[in-house]
Amino acid sequence: MKPYKDIEVTDRYIIREFNETIDPIELMWHRDDENRLVEAIEHTDWQLQLDNELPLSMNMPIFIPRHAWHRVIKGTEKLKLKIYKS
Secondary structure (H helix, E strand, C coil): CCCCCEEEECCCCCEECCCCCCCHHHHCCECCCEEEEECCCCCCCCCEEEECCCCCCCCCEEEEECCEEEECCCCCCCEEEEEECC
């Protein structure tokens, strides 16, 4: 089972939601097969961390290169993202 729910999927983007009650252990390091641009839809204290880098605020768009190791770091509220794949 995935730690998120896809709310909307189009040819251009995905709206993805992470619940505030998620166990942080479910937010594992992973890689994706395409480039991604990720942006929070609402202000959040969640963070995204790329391999060998410090965590970044998700309140600004973040580019994740194809096959780059990364993880989401849990915040206090629900997280809703818009993800563009390329």
